[in-house]
Amino acid sequence: GDSVTQMEGPVTLSEEAFLTINCTYTATGYPSLFWYVQYPGEGLQLLLKATKADDKGSNKGFEATYRKETTSFHLEKGSVQVSDSAVYFCALSDLGGNKLVFGAGTILRVKS
Amino acid sequence: KAGVTQTPRYLIKTRGQQVTLSCSPISGHRSVSWYQQTPGQGLQFLFEYFSETQRNKGNFPGRFSGRQFSNSRSEMNVSTLELGDSALYLCASRPTSGGNAEQFFGPGTRLTVL
8 A cells, every 4th residue: 555654753953954854655656745744732734745756845945856766755954943843744645635644754853 | 714623622531431523624625534643653544524425434443433514514433442542633624525635734632541
């Protein structure tokens, strides 16, 4: 079945450091790919998405490119802030868009 | 527009009891999905309702059930609670079922089973 694998955390960075969170997937066909963020005590918020190969999703300084050849969707940000501390989930939408399949989540801690 | 609301936010039950959680989707959204989030299993899809009909179901036992009302509000029920049912239950809504439409998540209901 479909699955998403993302790097284990926690990832601890200093403010203004470069961020990469790796995400790879296994799926039938070409799913849509998403990054969601969860702040403490809150639900999930969509951070960015890409619906086809080579698409780049971007939002709030975060970027991720849909790489079909490596089945990857790595999240990057050039300069993290303390306010970016949260849990980040990579996800795919199964064929037909019937449900989201999530990775295990990566905790990001940014220190000032 | 108001976001997805879930009630209650916190719930404590004992083993063997049953529980009902409620979700009110964003106005105009007709699809409601439920997910279970636990430290061990992560985020897992429970089911989706669209126009009062269950459209998709995840791999959960029959103790987990749901329904949707004509105003698109949804409830999920867990009967004969087990310790392992302790989790954050998230509800998500979107305008329609299927496709790539963004799912908007509520804050969740944290269920603790003692």
